[in-house]
Amino acid sequence: MISNTKTRVFAALAALTAWSGPAAAQTMAPYHLRGSDTWYDVINDALTAAKAAGFALNDLFYDGTGSGNAETQMVNNLQSIGPMSRNFKASVLDPALMNSHPSWAPTVQNAAGLDAPVLVVRSYNKVVKDITLPTGGNDPSGVGNPKYAAKNNSALVGTFGVKGSGYDQLLGIVLSGVDGSGTVPACADPRRVQAVADLAFKQGVVSISHLYRRDDNSGTTTTIQEKLQVPRFCNGFARGVLGMNQVNANLNNQDFDPIRRPCPAPVGTDNATTCTNMKTGASCVAGDADCTQGLIVAISIGEPGFPDATDVISHRVAQDATNATMGYAGREAARKGNGAVGPTINTIAFSDVNIRNNSYMLSRVLYIQYAADNTDLGVPAMGIPGGGGMNQFNEETTFWNWLTDPTGGNNLDGAPGRCHLDPILKTRGFLACTTNCANTPTGGNLCAITPYFTASSFPANCGPVSNNGGPSWGYEQVASTAAVCCSSNAAPTMVMGVSTCPAVSGLPTNAACSDGPDCLSGVCLTDPVGIGINLCQ
Numbered sequence: 001m002i003s004n005t006k007t008r009v010f011a012a013l014a015a016l017t018a019w020s021g022p023a024a025a026q027t028m029a030p031y032h033l034r035g036s037d038t039w040y041d042v043i044n045d046a047l048t049a050a051k052a053a054g055f056a057l058n059d060l061f062y063d064g065t066g067s068g069n070a071e072t073q074m075v076n077n078l079q080s081i082g083p084m085s086r087n088f089k090a091s092v093l094d095p096a097l098m099n100s101h102p103s104w105a106p107t108v109q110n111a112a113g114l115d116a117p118v119l120v121v122r123s124y125n126k127v128v129k130d131i132t133l134p135t136g137g138n139d140p141s142g143v144g145n146p147k148y149a150a151k152n153n154s155a156l157v158g159t160f161g162v163k164g165s166g167y168d169q170l171l172g173i174v175l176s177g178v179d180g181s182g183t184v185p186a187c188a189d190p191r192r193v194q195a196v197a198d199l200a201f202k203q204g205v206v207s208i209s210h211l212y213r214r215d216d217n218s219g220t221t222t223t224i225q226e227k228l229q230v231p232r233f234c235n236g237f238a239r240g241v242l243g244m245n246q247v248n249a250n251l252n253n254q255d256f257d258p259i260r261r262p263c264p265a266p267v268g269t270d271n272a273t274t275c276t277n278m279k280t281g282a283s284c285v286a287g288d289a290d291c292t293q294g295l296i297v298a299i300s301i302g303e304p305g306f307p308d309a310t311d312v313i314s315h316r317v318a319q320d321a322t323n324a325t326m327g328y329a330g331r332e333a334a335r336k337g338n339g340a341v342g343p344t345i346n347t348i349a350f351s352d353v354n355i356r357n358n359s360y361m362l363s364r365v366l367y368i369q370y371a372a373d374n375t376d377l378g379v380p381a382m383g384i385p386g387g388g389g390m391n392q393f394n395e396e397t398t399f400w401n402w403l404t405d406p407t408g409g410n411n412l413d414g415a416p417g418r419c420h421l422d423p424i425l426k427t428r429g430f431l432a433c434t435t436n437c438a439n440t441p442t443g444g445n446l447c448a449i450t451p452y453f454t455a456s457s458f459p460a461n462c463g464p465v466s467n468n469g470g471p472s473w474g475y476e477q478v479a480s481t482a483a484v485c486c487s488s489n490a491a492p493t494m495v496m497g498v499s500t501c502p503a504v505s506g507l508p509t510n511a512a513c514s515d516g517p518d519c520l521s522g523v524c525l526t527d528p529v530g531i532g533i534n535l536c537q
Contacts, residue, residue, distance in 0.1 A: 126204025205531020
């Protein structure tokens with residue numbers, strides 16, 4: 001059985017950071033913080049401003065890389081502040097669990113701003129204007145809430161192959177398959193094929209070439225999963241910086257979406273993204289025989305001229321003159337003035353008012369999390385930054401107060417922290433919690449709705465494993481439930497004493513395919529109905 005690589009890395013980090021020594025820690029400057037890429041520009045601008053104002057933060061730097069990485073760094077006592085675009089997970093805050101940190105539960109002081117993920121498309125005369133989604137799904141509290149999408153409708157809406165026939169729960173199905181499982185049958189299903197065709201019709205193109213997503217470490221991804229009922233993604237794992245490739249973290253992200261596209265050669269200084277030979281399951285590069293790339297592609301890092309993943313997604317969408325590239329990212333991606341825009345959801349725009357009062361479905365709080373008890377900041381491991389001891393803790397505490405202190409009592413200049421942070425948020429296109437930096441948000445303001453929902457946990461994404469030397473799809477065991485193969489959505493079998501999943505096969509007519517053996521008929525045709533997708537016939 002495949003184990004969750006992220007879990008293995010976290011466990012290794014916990015073991016390797018169990019010892020911390022002040023004598024060793026004092027030599028670790030500069031101190032690199034990890035956290036949300038949504039916060040990337042804001043936190044770096046804030047560090048620059050605080051340093052210019054005379055605050056002793058010269059050893060402190062911000063790398064981004066995702067909210068999940070901030071959470072991991074804090075849990076492993078490698079940083080005390082964490083810019084995050086989601087709350088902690090329940091396992092971090094639940095007082096009933098071992099090794100939890102209930103004192104870290106955020107208050108209104110930690111709610112530092114507001115944002116909203118958006119679907120990013122290129123603006124032109126036929127741009128998709130609105131996405132209609134069924135509402136009334138369960139929020140993390142388990143109570144029906146109209147601001148959460150309902151689960152996927154398993155019925156085929158309209159006529160297969162007729163673009164614009166009106167598929168329900170459009171985005172959830174495109175991202176995670178017809179039942180949200182992320183398995184090959186769900187992601188190759190004719191109903192998902194139809195949803196992709198409907199999305200292309202809304203954009204006025206024959207087909208969507210790629211839909212870029214943030215990786216599994218991203219708080220933006222967590223928001224999409226929670227709000228749009230996306231337990232798993234069709235492309236598989238997107239480990240980002242937690243993977244083995246530390247030169248280009250994009251190549252740590254799997255590429256097993258059964259809707260295939262040509263493998264693109266990197267343009268200029270763009271970081272390459274993973275391509276796959278679906279006949280063998282091996283990674284490949286543009287020009288290799290049988291080398292393709294899936295519809296859903298994960299982006300983990302910035303590249304020259306575009307310092308974080310949000311910038312990259314916005315840029316790649318805006319620069320596609322065919323209008324066939326889409327993605328999701330934070331609201332900033334649709335507000336850069338580069339030609340990338342975002343549609344409304346159920347006619348509600350991602351305006352300041354609609355986000356602040358939580359009318360826009362994907363509205364979310366941005367946090368500066370703080371762990372006052374993370375004072376020793378032990379020795380880092382496996383290339384993970386941190387380990388600066390009390391020097392690092394003192395600088396982080398100074399920065400925390402500069403960013404968030406509501407009275408200014410802990411700041412050298414006596415100004416409230418929101419008066420430092422709010423102008424930077426606004427300059428970068430984000431939304432401050434209040435219109436007056438000295439105010440504390442109250443009432444229906446999303447920043448003040450406490451207690452804040454903990455972030456949801458989701459099943460590990462599907463991934464491939466070897467099937468006695470042949471291509472296959474792996475399986476995951478979630479909690480106490482039985483293992484399920486990603487290739488067949490059925491239990492694995494024992495082959496020579498090893499739990500094994502079958503290769504992809506037996507897909508029905510009009511399912512997406514890569515090769516004849518995928519299909520029950522043995523025939524996979526190139527775009528037989530004119531929607532840009534190879535189908536079983």
